Amino acid sequence: xxxxxxxxxxxxxxxxxxxxxxxxxxxxxxxxxxxxxxxxxxxxxxxxxxxxxxxxxxxxxxxxxxxxxxxxxxxxxxxxxxxxxxxxxxxxxxxxxxxxxxxxxxxxxxxxxxxxxxxxxxxxxxxxxxxxxxxxxxxxxxxxxxxxxxxxxxxxxxxxxxxxxxxxxxxxxxxxxxxxxxxxxxxxxxxxxxxxxxxxxxxxxxxxxxxxxxxxxxxxxxxxxxxxxxxxxxxxxxxxxxxxxxxxxxxxxxxxxxxxxxxxxxxxxxxxxxxxxxxxxxxxxxxxxxxxxxxxxxxxxxxxxxxxxxxxxxxxxxxxxxxxxxxxxxxxxxxxxxxxxxxxxxxxxxxxxxxxxxxxxxxxxxxxxxxxxxxxxxxxxxxxxxxxxxxxxxxxxxxxxxxxxxxxxxxxxxxxxxxxxxxxxxxxxxxxxxxxxxxxxxxxxxxxxxxxxxxxxxxxxxxxxxxxxxxxxxxxxxxxxxxxxxxxxxxxxxxxxxxxxxxxxxxxxxxxxxxxxxxxxxxxxxxxxxxxxxxxxxxxxxxxxxxx
RNA sequence: GCGAUCGUAGCUCAGUUGGAUAGAGCAACGGCCUUCUAAGCCGUGGGUCGAGGGUUCGAAUCCCCCCGAUCGCACCA
Numbered sequence: 001x002x003x004x005x006x007x008x009x010x011x012x013x014x015x016x017x018x019x020x021x022x023x024x025x026x027x028x029x030x031x032x033x034x035x036x037x038x039x040x041x042x043x044x045x046x047x048x049x050x051x052x053x054x055x056x057x058x059x060x061x062x063x064x065x066x067x068x069x070x071x072x073x074x075x076x077x078x079x080x081x082x083x084x085x086x087x088x089x090x091x092x093x094x095x096x097x098x099x100x101x102x103x104x105x106x107x108x109x110x111x112x113x114x115x116x117x118x119x120x121x122x123x124x125x126x127x128x129x130x131x132x133x134x135x136x137x138x139x140x141x142x143x144x145x146x147x148x149x150x151x152x153x154x155x156x157x158x159x160x161x162x163x164x165x166x167x168x169x170x171x172x173x174x175x176x177x178x179x180x181x182x183x184x185x186x187x188x189x190x191x192x193x194x195x196x197x198x199x200x201x202x203x204x205x206x207x208x209x210x211x212x213x214x215x216x217x218x219x220x221x222x223x224x225x226x227x228x229x230x231x232x233x234x235x236x237x238x239x240x241x242x243x244x245x246x247x248x249x250x251x252x253x254x255x256x257x258x259x260x261x262x263x264x265x266x267x268x269x270x271x272x273x274x275x276x277x278x279x280x281x282x283x284x285x286x287x288x289x290x291x292x293x294x295x296x297x298x299x300x301x302x303x304x305x306x307x308x309x310x311x312x313x314x315x316x317x318x319x320x321x322x323x324x325x326x327x328x329x330x331x332x333x334x335x336x337x338x339x340x341x342x343x344x345x346x347x348x349x350x351x352x353x354x355x356x357x358x359x360x361x362x363x364x365x366x367x368x369x370x371x372x373x374x375x376x377x378x379x380x381x382x383x384x385x386x387x388x389x390x391x392x393x394x395x396x397x398x399x400x401x402x403x404x405x406x407x408x409x410x411x412x413x414x415x416x417x418x419x420x421x422x423x424x425x426x427x428x429x430x431x432x433x434x435x436x437x438x439x440x441x442x443x444x445x446x447x448x449x450x451x452x453x454x455x456x457x458x459x460x461x462x463x464x465x466x467x468x469x470x471x472x473x474x475x476x477x478x479x480x481x482x483x484x485x486x487x488x489x490x491x492x493x494x495x496x497x498x499x500x501x502x503x504x505x506x507x508x509x510x511x512x513x514x515x516x517x518x519x520x521x522x523x524x525x526x527x528x529x530x531x532x533x534x535x536x537x538x539x540x541x542x543x544x545x546x547x548x
Numbered sequence: 549g550c551g552a553u554c555g556u557a558g559c560u561c562a563g564u565u566g567g568a569u570a571g572a573g574c575a576a577c578g579g580c581c582u583u584c585u586a587a588g589c590c591g592u593g594g595g596u597c598g599a600g601g602g603u604u605c606g607a608a609u610c611c612c613c614c615c616g617a618u619c620g621c622a623c624c625a
Contacts, residue, residue, distance in 0.1 A: 027564095030564090032568060032569070045567070046567095054605085055605075280623090283623095292550075296622085303623090305623065305624085306624075331552070331620080332619055333625090334553080334620060335619095335621055336625095337552090358552070358553070360618080361618070363618095365560095401573095403562080405553060406554065417587095421574060422587080423573065426588090429588075433584085436584070436585055444584085489561095490562090493563090504588095504590095506588070507580090513583070547585080548587065
């Protein structure tokens with residue numbers, strides 16, 4: 001189709017009807033109304049400026065020379081749109097193609113590009129995940145799914161901050177809670193973790209080992225508790241994420257970077273003159289790369305900062321051969337972007353190859369009121385609590401239905417409703433309804449649709465059927481686009497749109513009780529619709545139930 | 549003060565990267581179940597796309613400048 005238009009344009013140029021020259025690629029859109037045809041292109045308008053010519057004239061010259069057997073007729077409209085009216089066969093052929101693809105519809109051919117790594121969540125293993133992590137987990141896992149469907153070789157990774165202050169802090173916190181359980185009068189660490197899970201951890205240690213650690217010094221106890229608590233917290237983290245349908249190819253431990261990898265990265269930075277000592281500390285000269293100020297990488301007490309480990313970690317990613325890194329961070333970390341990229345530049349890597357996606361903050365609403373959360377007081381709503389209250393499907397869908405750039409108001413009451421107010425049920429219901437139709441059709445002894453060639457898709461003439469075919473045909477492009485713009489909400493929206501078209505069809509057309517050839521064609525259309533709904537929901541990590 | 553993100557219907561948000569009459573859900577109102585799931589469908593009302601200026605055939609979208617919201621601006625992570 002696109003080539004037919006280009007050919008017509010070149011022919012027009014050869015005939016002198018329009019000036020020759022470089023032409024922009026042809027893009028198609030679906031017109032806002034059926035009177036504007038089945039699809040259209042703004043090709044003439046796109047090229048009007050370069051050709052110094054009225055777009056309507058360009059469009060007319062192209063239309064006059066257009067030869068395409070799929071097109072019934074083409075018209076010039078508006079400021080220079082070319083509207084195409086397809087031959088009847090085209091939609092039927094399209095439907096056959098989609099039906100034949102089965103559950104593979106939406107899987108794009110592999111791209112000839114080096115692997116991309118998506119790192120997300122990477123929460124400290126010091127306590128339960130909160131809802132902000134939940135959004136990161138939902139978006140990250142959905143993007144991994146979308147990237148893979150779009151044909152990218154994609155690896156997912158979780159960076160475990162299992163070294164440094166926060167782990168020592170965890171050990172001190174557990175230690176304090178342990179002593180409290182024996183009635184000891186202890187001062188809880190100033191910056192300790194106040195969550196109830198820390199008390200539970202201490203309790204489990206007491207249940208298992210009793211008072212055997214009481215006689216040890218604080219330091220000895222903390223050393224033991226650090227490992228005990230860490231193992232427990234990490235296991236809990238994996239378990240909670242798995243329950244949220246989030247898994248990783250690699251769990252990367254920060255500890256493995258100590259000390260060689262960090263020392264080596266620092267040595268490299270010194271070698272290129274981008275690290276210097278001042279006031280007893282070692283600084284990264286990030287101001288050379290547009291940062292507001294230089295950043296400390298080794299404190300004056302000799303301990304490396306979080307940034308030092310992060311530099312070594314990202315260096316490690318590049319050394320593993322990744323040419324494109326995507327990190328998903330909470331928006332509260334945005335100030336960190338510049339310095340990490342600065343370090344990558346200093347080490348000779350392309351800062352553009354490190355892409356940081358920022359997720360805006362999540363606010364929970366219950367009874368129309370914002371739910372306060374605070375990690376310090378331990379009163380935050382955890383991801384686990386949210387999953388239990390609204391379910392995994394609703395939680396994931398709600399995290400994914402908005403643009404990552406938008407702050408998210410998560411309405412717990414709406415997410416819990418099992419009705420038409422809740423978009424996730426609306427989509428799932430469409431899938432369940434289709435499965436139910438198949439069940440009824442089988443019970444009625446109706447022939448199940450077989451090979452695409454044996455089905456007469458030309459019988460699908462209802463407006464709602466044509467709309468469904470058109471939307472189904474757009475799905476692969478939608479997957480491509482969602483990957484390109486890192487936009488899982490586009491898939492959420494697509495699934496909702498498709499569900500809506502199906503519900504419309506369901507109210508207008510019947511499968512059972514119509515002539516068999518038509519019934520079979522409709523079953524085939526519904527099979528394609530169910531497959532696509534399941535595929536789209538699968539990208540989002542949302543279940544597609546057979547009955548509700 | 550500097551930076552990031554955002555500002556679109558009463559509320560929560562989409563908006564195919566500059567295209568035709570700006571869309572959806574919720575909320576409101578009115579209809580539709582003796583036939584495949586009413587967790588559904590159909591219809592009605594609702595807009596100065598934060599304000600102003602600019603770029604051009606054409607702007608919610610790009611540029612400038614204000615206003616407002618959120619989040620950051622550590623030898624914490």
